[in-house]
Amino acid sequence: MKENRGNIQADQELVGKVLDGDTNAFVTVIQNTEGLVTQIIFKMISNTEDRKDIAQDIYLKAYKSLTGFRHQSKLSTWIAQIAYNTCFTYLEKKKLVLLDMYSGNNDEKDDQPELADKKLIGNLFSQTENDIFQRELNEILKTEIELLSPLHKTLITLYHNEEMSYEEISRITELPEGTVKSYLFRARKSLRDNLLRKYKKDDL
């Protein structure tokens, strides 16, 4: 709680400086939030050239509307919200799908532990400490994450890599918390099923 208040105070000082015309303060804002914004862009936009334009667009929008920022959330959450909305608008314009409800969601009723082959799990854990396995897993996982829909990818990243709370994710995506939890569950399940399937296939 204290940390949160400290963050908001630091944000207020930074925003105040930017509004006074200090461009160096805005450089600090960019540097503080670039990691999060880049994650969102890379997860939602696949075209490399467009990513650059979108990144610039996000920060120009943030700069122009900074006077309207009311400090009801962290500055990073607010900028992440702009990033998400900008990417969302881009996907809409390009008629691309934000959320494919059927992507990797074909085992909805298969909720039982039998899904994971016991032999496979045993195999998985006998190698957990092995670096080669870990590297291999990371590579496969990277590919599998890329196959998810933009929204699922973004949710997984915000929760697991950026360590954001459901409340913050809900604020960024403007989705109810329950929906965020539900999509996140589906995305993880889909990833797990695809990974297990992949390992099973490789074993055979």
Added chain:
Amino acid sequence: MIDGHLSDVEFQKFASEPTLCDKSIAEHLESCDTCREQVKVYQVLFSAIEQQTRPAFDFDLSALVISQLEPAKPKFSWEIFAVYLFAFAGVAAILFSGILFQEYCSSLFSGSSTIFLYMFIAISLITILFQGFEIFRKYQKQMDTLNIS
């Protein structure tokens, strides 16, 4: 006590937020190998997700954005507003009093000669010029004092 196995939601919840889970889930996991293995699968998955390399742009984003920013408009200041307000009020007061006492002002020099009027204007102008020169000289002196080198 939980009958049967845990659901997938519970596996995920225990793997990501074990402290927020019901005690009965932890108790069940202690005695059920099948469910424990399922939780482990998710734990390995989450750990691998967290180890994924962070994406990064191959250009300087901040430099690119800053080069496109328009110079910021100066922020509204109450102090500057007050200075302008007082200046405006002063000018307005002089003008108002001039209009109010117009007939007295015009009759002020009516009885006096033209030479007296010209003298009055000349003295006023000299005084204003002298005052202006004094202000400028004082300003120059202050600037010289500030120039340490």
